[in-house]
Amino acid sequence: MNTMFPIFIKMSEISTLIVGGGNVGEEKLSAILKNSPDAVVTVVSKEFGQPLLDLAKDFPNVKTIERGFEVSDLEDHHIVLCATDDYNLHVMIKEECGKRNKIVNVADTPPLCDFYLGSVVTKGDLKVGISTNGKSPTLAKRMREFLEDALPSETQELLDNLKEIRDKLTGDFQEKVKQLNNITQQVFDKKE
Numbered sequence: 001m002n003t004m005f006p007i008f009i010k011m012s013e014i015s016t017l018i019v020g021g022g023n024v025g026e027e028k029l030s031a032i033l034k035n036s037p038d039a040v041v042t043v044v045s046k047e048f049g050q051p052l053l054d055l056a057k058d059f060p061n062v063k064t065i066e067r068g069f070e071v072s073d074l075e076d077h078h079i080v081l082c083a084t085d086d087y088n089l090h091v092m093i094k095e096e097c098g099k100r101n102k103i104v105n106v107a108d109t110p111p112l113c114d115f116y117l118g119s120v121v122t123k124g125d126l127k128v129g130i131s132t133n134g135k136s137p138t139l140a141k142r143m144r145e146f147l148e149d150a151l152p153s154e155t156q157e158l159l160d161n162l163k164e165i166r167d168k169l170t171g172d173f174q175e176k177v178k179q180l181n182n183i184t185q186q187v188f189d190k191k192e
């Protein structure tokens with residue numbers, strides 16, 4: 001059983017720290033920015049790979065700091081992603097995050113993670129997050145590809161129409177729920 005609880009975070013409202021600016025750091029930054037171009041991210045790394053620097057330069061809310069990690073780096077951030085090649089550093093960061101009530105992801109060490117990244121299917125405003133409980137990131141990727149193809153291209157139009165209807169509905173909460181359930185029932189019935 002997958003007991004993780006998925007949430008959708010407004011990455012512009014919180015501050016994220018990535019430790020390590022090599023390949024894995026670039027992959028994690030890229031995953032964040034693909035979803036949330038407005039994310040506020042600081043990357044601290046002894047050295048940076050060129051791909052990360054090339055990516056970061058187009059995003060004013062992404063800051064790169066070229067030096068080793070310092071425990072004080074944790075203070076200004078809500079979530080932390082570790083992507084260095086130093087396992088002992090990751091163990092230390094996990095421990096220091098615990099003391100400060102910060103949540104941490106350690107890319108290649110699931111037991112040190114408080115949260116996992118997921119595969120993400122996006123159709124306009126619709127977003128579906130996928131987790132395999134850490135069992136197979138490759139299956140998560142394949143499921144994303146499958147759902148990207150399967151979801152109808154009119155999904156955004158449907159959402160825009162429903163938003164318009166939702167804004168115009170009157171009556172009490174129960175009545176609105178009933179009307180919206182009826183309307184969406186018709187949409188899904190038509191597809192069968």
Ligand SMILES: C[C@@]1(CC(=O)O)c2cc3[nH]c(cc4nc(cc5[nH]c(cc(n2)[C@H]1CCC(=O)O)[C@@](C)(CC(=O)O)[C@@H]5CCC(=O)O)C(CC(=O)O)=C4CCC(=O)O)c(CCC(=O)O)c3CC(=O)O
Binds near residue numbers: 113120133138141
């Ligand atoms: C636990 C987790 C923690 C975390 O990173 O958050 C984790 C851990 C590990 N990943 C590893 C390897 C790979 N990861 C990918 C890809 C992705 N990995 C992602 C998430 C997660 N990866 C979290 C669990 C998610 C879940 O619950 O399913 C995705 C979904 C999201 C993202 O990273 O953005 C993204 C797909 C995005 C997309 O395309 O949709 C590929 C495939 C590829 O790149 O094509 C491979 C190689 C093939 C393979 O191994 O499967 C290894 C072994 C490292 C080694 O061998 O040394 C570990 C460590 C371990 O498992 O022990």
Ligand SMILES: NC(=O)C1=CN([C@@H]2O[C@H](COP(=O)(O)OP(=O)(O)OC[C@H]3O[C@@H](n4cnc5c(N)ncnc54)[C@H](O)[C@@H]3O)[C@@H](O)[C@H]2O)C=CC1
Binds near residue numbers: 025
């Ligand atoms: N590259 C990949 O696709 C995968 C890598 N891994 C593992 O993930 C880890 C990272 O991989 P890569 O990103 O490829 O390595 P990398 O060597 O490209 O990047 C590691 C980065 O961490 C930085 N760093 C090291 N110590 C630091 C410290 N004390 N403070 C701040 N920054 C520090 C380095 O300067 C470097 O930029 C490795 O342990 C690797 O085995 C696991 C799965 C896949």
